[in-house]
Amino acid sequence: MKITIIILALFHSVLFADQDPVPPKYNIQQKILCAGDTMDLGNKAIKFNKIVSDSRCPNGVTCIWAGEVKVLIEFYENGEFKGDKVITGSNISLGQNEVVSGTDISIAEFFNVKGLNIKGVVVSPYPQANEKISADEYSVNLEISERVETD
Template sequence: MQVNPKNMKLTYANSVFHLLKPALLVFSLFLFAISASAQDEAEIETYFAETKLGESFNFNERTIHFKEVLVDSRCPSDVTCVRAGEAKILVEIFKGEKSLGKETISLGANVNSFKTSLAIFFEEELDIEFLSLSPYPKTSRKIKASDYQLQFKITETVKR
């Protein structure tokens, strides 16, 4: 019986491959498990708030304080205007008792909401969406500062 050396090499390579195949499979599963556990799990928390002028909304040791209506040039609802106008408000951001700064927000009359990131104030991923400023102007009444209410939504991505 003659043995062909070319066939022997192929048989040897096949046997080595068959021995390493389970080890490669286990190693691949191990790497997959490590990468899956290393990913941060994130949870989204949402807060809805309505505050009057001068009031604050507190959440997770943070505070959004509705300080002032700087401008309210929104077109009254009972008039047809060439320009829609806008409202500008001032909010102050706190973490604990410490003021982190003030932010001027512009709300357009033809825009339902205005979304901005508060990442400049916090390390966390935090967005605030200003939903409305009420009451909406009418020509028949003057809005007193104490009547203003700000509605907003805060979305925070919390990594666990």
């Protein structure tokens, strides 16, 4: 019985030894952007430039390939262009919207900071059978997380 208690105590201490005493905190911001709109993050900014391509399988159509959507995002710091990135998502349908896969896409390299990620991108509208979406109809719901340093 004593050996069992000792083994359990050792297992418990090993299991929790490497864990942070306080979990990290994140500042999460979300905004819906139309083409050309900017999301401000203090002295940083993220701009939805355009939809590069949209081959998602429309509602009402049976497709062999699910398709994908590519979104061009630009990054600015203190008004200065820092670079851009094309985010590609597969066809993960949530209602009428498309969730771009590959969440937790690091964008820290554009701002020289750690813990800055794109947590989610939802592209609207979702394609419908026999309907063309014009460039000005698209919007992107962008969710950004930034790790906050704690004392």
